[in-house]
Amino acid sequence: MQSLCEAYQLGITIRDRLKETDLVTVFEDFDHTIDAIEDGYPAWHPAPLSFRAMVLSFVFMEITGDSYANFTRRLTRQPEVATILGFSRVPDESAFSRAWKNRFDDTAHEYARAAAHFVVKEVHDRDISAPEVRPKAEIVDDTQEDANPVEDKSFSQDEIVQTTRLARDHAYGHFDSGRASNASYEDTQFFELQTFMGMVRCGTAQGATRFQYRRGEEYGPHGDTHLRTVKQFEPDEFINGFNETTDRLLSVIASEASFRRPVTAAIDITAIPYYGDTEEMPMVSGTKDRDSRAFKFATLSIIGQNIPLVLAVEPVRESSEWDENPSNQIHRTVRRLVRRAKEHAVLNARRRQHRIFDIRYSTGSGALSVDSQIGRFDLSGIVRRPKHQFHKILHKA
Known part of the structure; x- marks a missing residue:
């Protein structure tokens, strides 16, 4: 996947330069590094032709x-074109044939094609004047959908656009990083990138490249810039923004429809793997x-029938050998979640309805403690389940 990310970065660079000059000149003083693919020839192989020059030639x-x-x-x-590409002499036809078959593996083949086909599609889709670029029809099959080649198929382009628009209208405005007003990118642009990465299921480096493919390099921030900006959000302010967004969403939902009673709620504890150094990492x-x-x-x-609607979120910090956190008491986390959720209209309706809560926490002494705390919120009717299953808690309004 890293090779594709680098290939699309190469394609973006070529596309942007083609807006101002011809294809040959694009490769002049070309400083793009090629690190994600390896030379198929060993170091001792008597191959006088530069591997980098070969890669650029196949892209060309x-x-x-x-x-x-x-x-x-x-x-x-x-011959000046050969020099621009990085050759010390002009290769013959057989040199390219041997290199493609013996020197390039499948990853290198995909790299060259991905970068080049990106350029071809961009030139024609954006009406860039580049006469030497081949017709788009030559690289797009009749049965192939003429769409973004790097989009994840779990969500369509229209779904991504619609979700981002709705999030921009109802959610992004409640979060503030506290950055200067003259920053290169607005907070909204970082949230759009984060939304995109979540919907296409990829990391920051690849996500930023794919986002720039869709919105343009000038609009989308670089992956490193995104990570630095996200770290500037204060945790408490972020939680406050989430709560304000939830209120806004519930208000919008209430104006269009009502929740079917009884309402089913669930408390989950989610763990996201961490592989770095734990020193000074109390979270x-x-x-x-x-x-x-x-x-x-x-x-x-x-x-709900479509997706869960998250009403409350709470960080979980446990006592570990590398920090000074107090021992975690899960019932206190549950109390804070329920208290916060009850502030919303969904759990605060005055109708005399029965509502079901699923507390996803295994039975045992810890669960009994949780149950006793939930009882303070007038929740009753606990039905015991085997370990690793749910507690069913009947709540009377």
């Missing part, structure tokens, strides 16, 4: 549609696996 040929023979004739007629906890570490947080959600 994929962009123009040149055959090995045509490309070799081009280099013979214009990282241990897990059941002795050597594993994780960030943990608890949520209280209303379970």
Whole structure:
């Protein structure tokens, strides 16, 4: 996946330069590094031709549609092009054929094609004047959907756009990083990137590249910039923003529909693996696996027909050997979640309805403590379940 990320970065660079100059000049003084793919020839192999020059040549040929023979004739007629690409001499046709078969593995093949095909599609989709670029029809099959080639198929382009628009209208405005007003990117742009990464299920580096593919390099922040900005949000302010957003969403939902009674709610504790150094990381906890570490947080959600609606979220910090955190008492976390959720209209309706809460916490002494605390919220009718199943708690309004 790292190779594809680098390939698309290469494609973005070529596309942006093509807006101002011709294809050959694009590769002049080209400082793009190629680190994600490896030379198939060992170090002792007597291959006088630069691997980097070969990679750029295959990208060039994929962009123009040149055959090995045509490309070799081009280099013979214009030896300066060979120099620009990084060759010390003009290769013959067989050199390219051998390199593609023996020197390039499948990852390198995919790298060259991904970068070049990205450029071809962008040139035609954005009406960039580049006569040497091959027709788009040559790289898009008749049966292939003419869509973003890097989009995850779990969500369509329309779904991503609609979700981002709704989040921009109802959620993003309640969060503030406290950054200067003259910053290069607004907070909204970082939230759009984060939303996109969540919907296409990828990390920051690849997500930022794919986001720039959709919105343009000028609009989308770089992955490192995104990570630095996210760290500037204060945890308490972030939770406050989440609560304000939840109020806003519930208000919008209430204006369109009502919750079917009884309402089913669930409390979950989620662990996200952490692989870094634990020193001075009090927010990282241990897990059941002795050597594993994780960030943990608890949520209280209303379970609907489509997706859970999270009403409250609470970080979970446990006592570990690398911090001074007090021993975690899960019932206190549950109390805070229920108290916060009851502030919302969904759990505060005055109708005399029965509502069901699923507390996803295994039975035992810890669960009994949780049950006793929940009882303070007028929750009764606990039905015991075997370990690792749910408590069913009947709540009378």
